[in-house]
Amino acid sequence: MIAWRTVRLRPFHERDLPLLRAWFDDPELMRFWGMTSTPVVDQRFADDLTGRFSRFDHAGYFAIDLIDGTTIGRVDFERLSTETRSAEVMILIGDRTARGKGYGTDAMVALLRYLFHTRNLHRVSLTVLAWNVRAIRSYEKTGFTVEGRLRDDLFFDGGYHDQIAMSILRHEFDARWSTDESAALDTGGEARVTLG
Numbered sequence: 001m002i003a004w005r006t007v008r009l010r011p012f013h014e015r016d017l018p019l020l021r022a023w024f025d026d027p028e029l030m031r032f033w034g035m036t037s038t039p040v041v042d043q044r045f046a047d048d049l050t051g052r053f054s055r056f057d058h059a060g061y062f063a064i065d066l067i068d069g070t071t072i073g074r075v076d077f078e079r080l081s082t083e084t085r086s087a088e089v090m091i092l093i094g095d096r097t098a099r100g101k102g103y104g105t106d107a108m109v110a111l112l113r114y115l116f117h118t119r120n121l122h123r124v125s126l127t128v129l130a131w132n133v134r135a136i137r138s139y140e141k142t143g144f145t146v147e148g149r150l151r152d153d154l155f156f157d158g159g160y161h162d163q164i165a166m167s168i169l170r171h172e173f174d175a176r177w178s179t180d181e182s183a184a185l186d187t188g189g190e191a192r193v194t195l196g
């Protein structure tokens with residue numbers, strides 16, 4: 001488990017299948033990820049759980065829990081390279097009543113602590129739809145910097161959409177967050193990174 005302030009990150013379990021499915025089936029939510037919901041068989045989610053969701057190698061998929069155990073979303077990394085010491089990240093708070101309360105920012109900080117301090121990465125990047133101002137604001141709070149605009153990068157809902165490229169380097173993350181270690185104190189002074 002990885003803890004930071006209001007959230008806990010943990011691997012997905014079989015009991016999470018209905019939630020994974022529900023988030024994927026929510027067209028408004030998938031639109032934030034630049035995707036159109038398409039019918040998918042349940043087996044695909046079961047295969048994910050025993051496959052890519054269980055490995056935590058070049059990709060990792062965490063459930064985001066609140067302290068009371070409520071599961072509100074997921075935060076992922078993909079394309080982790082040990083050569084360039086970099087990875088890409090993505091996040092969603094599936095429960096819409098849980099958005100705008102700081103949980104997404106806390107979950108991203110938790111993931112970055114794991115990627116920078118446990119996986120020893122140097123750079124973490126993401127792309128976000130240019131009109132997703134809430135997400136951009138959350139990433140800025142986390143410490144991400146805008147690198148540029150990818151014009152007409154995605155096509156969905158009958159039109160092109162720009163994306164904003166953002167990144168954060170380890171020294172930038174540490175300068176912003178390393179003096180705030182107390183946020184992980186409730187798990188023993190350091191965010192736990194043991195999975196399972």
Ligand SMILES: CC(C)(COP(=O)(O)OP(=O)(O)OC[C@H]1O[C@@H](n2cnc3c(N)ncnc32)[C@H](O)[C@@H]1OP(=O)(O)O)[C@@H](O)C(=O)NCCC(=O)NCCS
Pocket residue numbers: 029032033073091092093094098099100101102103104105106127128129132133134135137138141
């Ligand atoms: C993006 C997401 C992960 C952010 O998590 P969150 O918990 O909602 O974010 P936070 O509450 O930590 O921060 C949101 C910030 O945006 C601000 N905000 C919200 N709506 C806004 C708007 N319309 N315009 C500008 N700022 C806005 C909030 O005020 C807050 O900033 P503040 O703390 O300075 O007041 C979450 O909203 C989400 O999952 N959204 C749907 C899926 C999605 O967009 N995923 C990201 C795809 S790249």
